Amino acid sequence: MNKNKLNTTLPDEIKEMVIDTEESTDTITWKDGRRIVELFSLAKALNNCQNCTAQLNLLNVEKEKMQGFGSYLAIRCLNCNMLNNILTNKTHYGTKGPAIFDINTKAAIGMIEAGIGPRQLNKFVTALGIPGATAKTLKKREREIQKPLSEIAKTSCVNAIQEEIEKTR
Ligand SMILES: [Zn+2]
Numbered sequence: 105m106n107k108n109k110l111n112t113t114l115p116d117e118i119k120e121m122v123i124d125t126e127e128s129t130d131t132i133t134w135k136d137g138r139r140i141v142e143l144f145s146l147a148k149a150l151n152n153c154q155n156c157t158a159q160l161n162l163l164n165v166e167k168e169k170m171q172g173f174g175s176y177l178a179i180r181c182l183n184c185n186m187l188n189n190i191l192t193n194k195t196h197y198g199t200k201g202p203a204i205f206d207i208n209t210k211a212a213i214g215m216i217e218a219g220i221g222p223r224q225l226n227k228f229v230t231a232l233g234i235p236g237a238t239a240k241t242l243k244k245r246e247r248e249i250q251k252p253l254s255e256i257a258k259t260s261c262v263n264a265i266q267e268e269i270e271k272t273r
Pocket residue numbers: 153154155156157158181182183184185186
């Protein structure tokens with residue numbers, strides 16, 4: 105089966121989720137498809153309203169902002185009416201810029217380990233009903249891990265050379 109044929113046989117709601125590398129995910133609502141979620145992070149965030157400490161209900165999500173494979177969810181507290189901004193995944197900080205979802209860095213590591221690029225990764229995840237990440241996001245995260253990877257490569261090269269020297273002594 106060729107690629108186009110497969111694509112035309114997909115149901116419309118899935119086709120809409122097949123995000124090409126530079127397309128935006130603005131048309132997808134939080135009720136569509138699947139997400140990669142750290143359950144414990146989400147459970148903890150839902151446990152307390154940031155204003156009145158009442159428990160939040162996931163059904164009260166009013167807006168989702170996706171950042172690669174992580175999401176910011178705006179959830180209304182029914183007790184005090186405050187709109188809480190909660191995260192579906194843990195974050196970390198790079199040398200500059202805003203918080204980075206760990207999952208996006210992990211996706212870049214996964215791409216390298218599987219020997220695939222953003223296009224293949226997005227084809228795989230969108231087949232699962234998970235909205236893809238933009239090539240830009242994935243490339244940025246690739247650059248984030250490039251330095252540590254080259255350091256690992258250097259170390260393992262040095263180790264291999266040292267082993268070689270040991271053997272030929
Ligand atoms: Zn509240």
